[in-house]
Amino acid sequence: MRLRDLQAAASVAVVLMGSMAQPGFAQVQKVKTGNGGQSVAAGQQDLPTAPAPKQTEPLFMLDTPVNYAEPRHQTLRHPLDAYKATDYPLPRLSNTPRLRDLLRDGKLYLSLSDAVTLALENNFDIAIARINLDIADTDVLRTKAGGSFRGVSTGLVTGTLGGTTSTITGGGGPGGTSTSSGGSGTGSSGLVLSENGNGPLPELLDPSITGNLSYERANTKQSSTLITGTDTLAQDTATYNFGYTEGFITGTALSVTFNNSHTSTNSQRQSYSPLLNTTFRAQATQHLLQGFGTWINTRFMIQAKNDRRITDSAFRQQIIYTVTQVESIYWALVSAYEDVQAKQRALDQSTKLTADNRKQLEIGTLAPLDVVNSDSAVATDKQALIASESNLKYQQLVMKQALARNLDDKGISDSEVIPTDRVGLDRLVEEDMPVDELVQQAYVNNPQIEQAVLTMKNNEITIRALKNGLLPTADAYAFYGGSGVGGAQNPNLNCSSSFSAGSFTACPPGYVASSNYGNVFANTFNNTSPDYGVGINITIPLRNRIAQADQVRSQMEYRQTQMRLQQLYTQIKIQVINGQYALTNDRAQVMSAQATRDFGAQSLDAEQKKYKLGASTTALVLAQERTLATAENNLISATAAYARDRSNLRQLLSNTLDQYGINLVDTARGDVNTKPVIPGLTAPKAPEAPKPIVVSGDPSTTK
Numbered sequence: 001m002r003l004r005d006l007q008a009a010a011s012v013a014v015v016l017m018g019s020m021a022q023p024g025f026a027q028v029q030k031v032k033t034g035n036g037g038q039s040v041a042a043g044q045q046d047l048p049t050a051p052a053p054k055q056t057e058p059l060f061m062l063d064t065p066v067n068y069a070e071p072r073h074q075t076l077r078h079p080l081d082a083y084k085a086t087d088y089p090l091p092r093l094s095n096t097p098r099l100r101d102l103l104r105d106g107k108l109y110l111s112l113s114d115a116v117t118l119a120l121e122n123n124f125d126i127a128i129a130r131i132n133l134d135i136a137d138t139d140v141l142r143t144k145a146g147g148s149f150r151g152v153s154t155g156l157v158t159g160t161l162g163g164t165t166s167t168i169t170g171g172g173g174p175g176g177t178s179t180s181s182g183g184s185g186t187g188s189s190g191l192v193l194s195e196n197g198n199g200p201l202p203e204l205l206d207p208s209i210t211g212n213l214s215y216e217r218a219n220t221k222q223s224s225t226l227i228t229g230t231d232t233l234a235q236d237t238a239t240y241n242f243g244y245t246e247g248f249i250t251g252t253a254l255s256v257t258f259n260n261s262h263t264s265t266n267s268q269r270q271s272y273s274p275l276l277n278t279t280f281r282a283q284a285t286q287h288l289l290q291g292f293g294t295w296i297n298t299r300f301m302i303q304a305k306n307d308r309r310i311t312d313s314a315f316r317q318q319i320i321y322t323v324t325q326v327e328s329i330y331w332a333l334v335s336a337y338e339d340v341q342a343k344q345r346a347l348d349q350s351t352k353l354t355a356d357n358r359k360q361l362e363i364g365t366l367a368p369l370d371v372v373n374s375d376s377a378v379a380t381d382k383q384a385l386i387a388s389e390s391n392l393k394y395q396q397l398v399m400k401q402a403l404a405r406n407l408d409d410k411g412i413s414d415s416e417v418i419p420t421d422r423v424g425l426d427r428l429v430e431e432d433m434p435v436d437e438l439v440q441q442a443y444v445n446n447p448q449i450e451q452a453v454l455t456m457k458n459n460e461i462t463i464r465a466l467k468n469g470l471l472p473t474a475d476a477y478a479f480y481g482g483s484g485v486g487g488a489q490n491p492n493l494n495c496s497s498s499f500s501a502g503s504f505t506a507c508p509p510g511y512v513a514s515s516n517y518g519n520v521f522a523n524t525f526n527n528t529s530p531d532y533g534v535g536i537n538i539t540i541p542l543r544n545r546i547a548q549a550d551q552v553r554s555q556m557e558y559r560q561t562q563m564r565l566q567q568l569y570t571q572i573k574i575q576v577i578n579g580q581y582a583l584t585n586d587r588a589q590v591m592s593a594q595a596t597r598d599f600g601a602q603s604l605d606a607e608q609k610k611y612k613l614g615a616s617t618t619a620l621v622l623a624q625e626r627t628l629a630t631a632e633n634n635l636i637s638a639t640a641a642y643a644r645d646r647s648n649l650r651q652l653l654s655n656t657l658d659q660y661g662i663n664l665v666d667t668a669r670g671d672v673n674t675k676p677v678i679p680g681l682t683a684p685k686a687p688e689a690p691k692p693i694v695v696s697g698d699p700s701t702t703k
Contacts, residue, residue: 050443050569053450056313060137061668063130064089068137069308071144088134092670095404095412096121103415110399112330112421116660116676118403119326120319120667125157127405129318130668136304136311143300146205146247148197152307154314154451156321162398163328191564195554196458199465200290202297203247210243229268229494229504238262249297251287256280268494268504271512272487278524281481281531288474288536296468303458310451317447319667320656326402327647329395334419335640336388336395342632343388345687347381349604349625354378357618370618377622421681423643425590428680430649431583435576438653442576443569445654452565459558466551473539481531484523486515572652579649586642593635600628601690632687646680 060069072081099118102108120126132152139149158164220233240260247253263275291297354374360366396417400407407413430438443449489512496505523529541547604624610616650656657664660676 050449051440052444053446053453054444056309056316056447056450056664058665059312060308061133061312061315061665063133063668063670066134068134069140069144071141091127093405095406095409099404099412103411106411106415108400108412108415108417109420110330110417111419112327112678112681113675115326115330115399115403116323116662116678117672119322120662120672121670122403122405123160123322123326124405125160125322126318126667127670128157128159129315130670132311133315133668136308139304140301140308143304144205146202146297147300148201149300149304149307151196152311154310156314156318158321160322160325160402162395162402163325163332191560192557195462195466195550195557197300197303198462198550198554199299199469200287200296202291202300203249203251203253204245205247205249207244207246210241210245212239212241214239227269229492230266232266234266236264247297249294251292251297253285254282255285256282265490266492267490268492270490271493272485272514273490273492274487275485276487276515276517276520277483277485278520279481279483280524281479283477283479285475285477288476289471290468290473292468296465299461299465303461306454306458310454313447313450313454315668316657316664317451317654319662319664320447320651320654323656323660323662324647324651328644329399329402330419330421331423331640331643333392333395333399333417334422334643335636336392337419338636339633340385340388340392342629342636343381343385345632346625346629347378347385350374350377350381350622353618353621353625366618373618373622377625420684421678422684423639423646424680424682425587425642426680427587428583428646428649430653431580433580435580438580439573439576441655442572442653446568446572446652447654449565449568449572452561452568456558456561456565459554459561463551463554463558466547466554470544470547470551472541473537475537476534477537478534479532482524482527483529483531484520486517486520486523488514576649576652579645579652582645583642583649586638586645589638590635590642593631593638597628597631597635597687598690600624600631601687604628605690 066086068086072084072086075081096118098114098121099108102110102114132154136152139152143149214237216235216237216239218233218235218237220235222228222231222233225231238261240262242258244256245254257280259279261275261277263273263277265273265275267273286292354371354377357366357371357374361368361371399417400412404412433441489507489509491506493507493512494504495507495511496503604621604627607616607621607624611618611621647656650659656662660678661674662676663672663674666672666674
């Protein structure tokens with residue numbers, strides 16, 4: 001059949017299949033026309049519009065000088081470089097020098113900025129997430145060669161102890177640190193991702209060369225001498241076969257084979273010994289339906305780059321999460337540190353009261369029961385101080401494990417951590433912003449939304465690929481080849497006219513024209529023995545149920561990601577609104593606790609003065625001390641809650657990095673050159689002495 005006839009047959013087949021297409025071959029999404037003539041998916045036209053998420057910048061961050069998305073190139077000087085293993089650098093398990101620089105007299109004086117900087121350099125969660133950047137690059141490299149991507153986790157790494165937050169931590173991408181029990185096809189947040197990357201496989205774009213060099217010596221008993229002229233056929237065969245294959249993004253495959261053999265034999269019927277035989281064939285195959293086109297064969301490259309962008313976004317999310325977590329740990333440490341100071345003040349007060357009571361007992365002006373009450377208060381305050389100091393030591397340990405990689409360093413592990421920053425109560429700009437504006441800002445900045453949108457783009461690619469997978473397989477091919485045969489005249493060649501056993505007459509020299517390998521090689525390519533042809537291979541699945549199931553499943557998974565995105569919008573909106581309310585309430589709680597603490601200090605001071613004048617009792621003084629201690633605890637807790645909620649709101653708005661001046665490029669390398677500048681902090685200060693009680697005036701102004 002001629003090439004023109006084959007092309008015509010293929011065209012007719014395609015037309016017939018197109019006219020007979022049923023719903024199983026493709027599904028079309030019904031759309032409605034919205035305002036402005038834009039096409040809107042059915043059921044989607046009433047959804048609120050949201051701004052497009054801001055892209056994580058810079059794209060394709062690197063944590064090492066090596067770009068693993070680029071191959072190791074072969075050169076004339078180093079032709080074997082492509083076959084050498086690449087060793088990934090060993091992880092650094094030591095602390096950065098910055099940590100020891102903060103040590104003074106066995107104490108680690110730590111500001112919040114120092115804590116954030118050390119976390120960016122040393123925290124294990126960040127270090128683990130950082131390697132994902134390079135892992136995603138290996139997928140980019142694989143897909144450049146036509147391979148499939150292996151995927152990379154985009155979930156948060158949450159191995160650091162303490163300081164957990166209540167914000168969304170599952171990530172918007174396909175990766176996720178926790179999966180459901182539904183099997184390998186499940187992903188995070190209840191999403192099913194089994195169809196991701198399915199569809200017709202692209203052609204392998206990296207060319208390959210094959211070779212087969214072999215030698216065989218065989219002695220074979222013959223049942224008849226008619227064919228070989230001998231009872232035992234002895235053959236020595238040397239084979240030298242070579243091949244070349246390469247795929248192209250158009251869905252084309254090229255294969256070239258060049259085979260050679262050198263055979264020596266004792267056969268009396270074979271003209272040449274040794275026999276030289278060469279064959280050559282070049283064949284091109286083109287997908288006409290399934291797997292046809294540039295897009296279907298480059299889609300893995302597009303998805304791998306989308307996954308790399310998701311990984312960049314997930315790394316930004318990890319930095320925001322870990323910085324917020326470290327802040328929460330820091331404020332817990334501040335609370336523990338101030339609680340120890342408050343407990344020490346309470347113990348000092350009860351100890352002083354006990355000492356005064358014993359002096360009065362000695363001179364006979366106080367009953368023994370009052371001394372017993374004050375001694376009991378001292379014992380209680382000592383126990384509270386011991387518990388508070390234990391909590392402080394634990395918080396110091398939690399702080400160090402978040403900032404250090406090696407806690408076996410005795411200088412670090414044995415040091416006390418002294419927090420040098422306190423939170424200020426100045427109003428944040430976000431507190432006074434309209435709620436809608438704040439929510440829109442969160443939509444733009446939040447990396448989870450960015451990841452969810454990119455995941456939907458990958459799902460759209462999968463849907464399109466599986467629609468192509470519904471088509472039958474039709475591959476057109478064409479080939480051209482040649483062959484050559486030659487060698488030396490077989491010395492065992494029998495020219496006897498009789499075929500009876502034992503009848504042998506040697507052929508005279510020159511009876512068979514001899515030729516060397518050069519002549520045989522030339523005949524292979526000079527079109528003296530051509531071999532060419534064209535054809536088409538067609539495979540039509542009659543029911544096509546597997547492809548139908550995969551195609552509609554991809555649509556279902558896409559609908560899940562759409563709903564997940566809308567769920568993220570809802571969750572983030574509620575959390576942002578709650579976060580704004582929380583700051584207002586927290587500040588009011590701190591102001592109330594501060595006033596209560598001041599009133600408690602004034603009441604204790606007044607009660608102590610009355611006690612010295614003999615107008616009060618030990619029990620009343622101890623009651624005022626307990627009231628003051630409770631007020632101080634409430635103030636410490638309220639201040640810590642305000643500090644945590646302030647950082648949590650920045651996490652929800654995803655503006656932590658911008659607010660603090662954290663450079664993502666430096667963070668990706670683990671080498672922070674510029675310390676973050678954290679606004680809204682003050683220096684520590686001791687509680688003020690109680691002020692005189694104002695008798696007249698507005699009670700709300702009383703300090």
